[in-house]
Amino acid sequence: MIPVKGFARSLYKGAVINNLKFPFRLLKSVWIVKRLFTSIKPDLVIATGGYVSGVPGREAIRRKIPLYIQEQNAWPGITTKILVKHARMLFYAYEDVLPHLHIHPGTRLIQTPNPVRSTLKLTDKPSALNTWNLQNDRKTLFVFGGSQGSLNINREVSKYAEAWVKNLPLQILWQTGPRHYELMRKDFEKKDHIYLHPFIEDMGTAYAAADLIICRAGALTLAELEYVKKPAILIPLPSSAADHQFHNAKAFEKRGIAAVITENRFDEGALDQTVRQLIARPEILEDLINHFPETIEDGLSKIVQHIVEDLPF
Missing domain, CATH: 3.40.50.2000 (Glycogen Phosphorylase B;)
Structure with a gap:
């Protein structure tokens, strides 16, 4: 409804152009908001x-x-x-x-x-596994990088996905994002225990099927994780304003309900090590779950x- 945009804190070409336009967008936004307040x-x-x-x-x-x-x-x-x-x-x-x-x-x-969207409907795990054609004798790793997906997360998971499902009692429910689906599908569409989707509308059943989640650390994503009481490996978006996703993730980690891996640790194999540890040692995964409060306000x-x-x- 208003054309205001955030003030870019970097100096790349697009940021400079954005910042030069900022005063004009701000003045127009002020005018629109004044009219709106007068009206309603x-x-x-x-x-x-x-x-x-x-x-x-x-x-x-x-x-x-x-x-x-x-x-x-x-x-x-x-x-x-x-x-x-x-x-x-x-x-x-x-x-x-x-x-x-x-x-x-x-x-x-x-x-x-944080409020959780009213459309998030929970279900029991057996029904959720059946919805996604998943097996009940394997742990389910749910991977998503937001509604549009994350290319960096997709690339990192793709390094280890086949080894994970081969060497661990694991299956992967993977929302790639629409833009990255075809790229991932070429490599994984015929692989056992790896289930790709460009976009998942029914997040309630996806959460219910999951034993462990890999995702970003946006505030509303974390609110949903807390609501469904699912442990996660959080990978903060490096470009988030003031690095707020990193601070969100560390707050979750401090409470004992998540592990945090920053993208600059990908080269160390940190994601692979953490997934293997959590799946191979169920008591560690259970400890994360036990740190969630019994009731969520x-x-x-x-x-x-x-x-x-x-x-x-």
């Missing part, structure tokens, strides 16, 4: 930390509209750092974020899990309840 007269504004929240957040401050922030990551972005000084409440998923913020004494701090309901009770009218 919002009673409150919820900012979720991304750069797109900046202009509406500042307009809420200017008009003295109650502002609430839901910070999803373990490392705050610039938008949250600016807006939090004027927020009535800060909802945060990771305690690690607090030392990096200058919080007004009047701002209430409420820790709550409903983050969405908690956020809504606190805001409704706080509204000053």
